[in-house]
Amino acid sequence: MKIAVFVSGRGSNLQAILDSQKEYKTVEVKAVISDKISCPAFQIADKYSLPAFSLGDKEGCTGYNELPGLLSKLEIEFIVLAGFLKLIPNEVIKRYSKKIINIHPALLPSFGGKGMYGMNVHKAVFESSAKVSGVTIHFVDETYDTGKIIAQRCVDISDVKSAEEIAERVLKAEHELLPYVVNKFAEGNVKFVDNRVMVF
Ligand code: GRF
Numbered sequence: 089m090k091i092a093v094f095v096s097g098r099g100s101n102l103q104a105i106l107d108s109q110k111e112y113k114t115v116e117v118k119a120v121i122s123d124k125i126s127c128p129a130f131q132i133a134d135k136y137s138l139p140a141f142s143l144g145d146k147e148g149c150t151g152y153n154e155l156p157g158l159l160s161k162l163e164i165e166f167i168v169l170a171g172f173l174k175l176i177p178n179e180v181i182k183r184y185s186k187k188i189i190n191i192h193p194a195l196l197p198s199f200g201g202k203g204m205y206g207m208n209v210h211k212a213v214f215e216s217s218a219k220v221s222g223v224t225i226h227f228v229d230e231t232y233d234t235g236k237i238i239a240q241r242c243v244d245i246s247d248v249k250s251a252e253e254i255a256e257r258v259l260k261a262e263h264e265l266l267p268y269v270v271n272k273f274a275e276g277n278v279k280f281v282d283n284r285v286m287v288f
Contacts, residue, residue: 089274092119092164094172097206099129100259101170101191101266106136108267114274118162123174125149143174152177159183168270169228173205178230186280188228189273191266193258195240196224200233207251210258214251221245221254223261225269227285238278238285241265 093102102120109115120133120140125148133140141158142149150158156179159167169176169190181188192200194209199221204212213221222242227235241261245254269287272278277288 089114089165090116090118090163091166091168091270092121092159092162093117094121094167094169094176095127095129096123096171096173097127097129098171099127099132101168101262102129103132104263105168105170105267105270106132108271112267112271112274114271118164119158121150121155121158121172123172129171156180156183166270166273167228168266170266171206175230175232176228181228181230186227189225189238189269190228190233190235191262192224192226192233193221193255193262194224195220195222195242196226196233196237200224202232204233207255210251210254213245213254214248219244219246221258223258223265225265236285239265239269239287 095102106117117138120129120138121143123143125142125146130140143152145151155177167184167188194213199209199212220242222240224237225239226237229235243257243261248254272287279286
């Protein structure tokens with residue numbers, strides 16, 4: 089399955105997908121796409137000789153209206169948003185219906201929505217005094233964090249002393265769950281049953 093990974097920062101989930109392919113060999117990362125001109129994830133793309141693209145209206149960038157054409161040209165079959173901070177154009181969401189997923193570092197439908205990204209999420213979870221947090225992988229629709237949930241993993245945070253500690257524990261779970269789910273899609277083992285998403 090030919091995929092594009094959308095990133096905005098560090099790219100550790102991109103790295104986890106690439107690492108997993110030593111074992112799975114089901115996925116080909118055809119492009120790394122960012123809303124930034126440069127970000128640490130591009131260094132990972134560089135290391136693996138993967139084509140990297142910046143979105144926006146600055147010189148050398150691909151315009152958001154050119155994104156559908158770029159994805160077609162690269163023959164992208166599936167999109168993974170791994171820390172991508174911008175909304176994806178509706179045309180792309182429609183075309184990749186049930187073929188575009190996002191990873192969120194908390195248990196949706198709690199602690200999601202606009203502004204809930206990065207440390208904002210973990211700080212809100214810490215402040216709430218919740219005893220579990222976790223990872224959610226969900227389909228992407230027109231609004232932030234509202235698409236159907238595909239997979240979740242809980243993380244015990246009953247003894248944490250800071251939001252940073254939550255982030256660290258959740259990230260570890262992200263690096264396990266995301267490659268697992270992407271591989272399940274590549275194998276055709278994610279299905280809708282009675283309007284629920286099942287991973288077999
Ligand atoms: C991850 O916590 C992901 O869940 C969130 O943004 C972060 C991206 O981290 N959406 P990285 O760039 O993959 O290291």
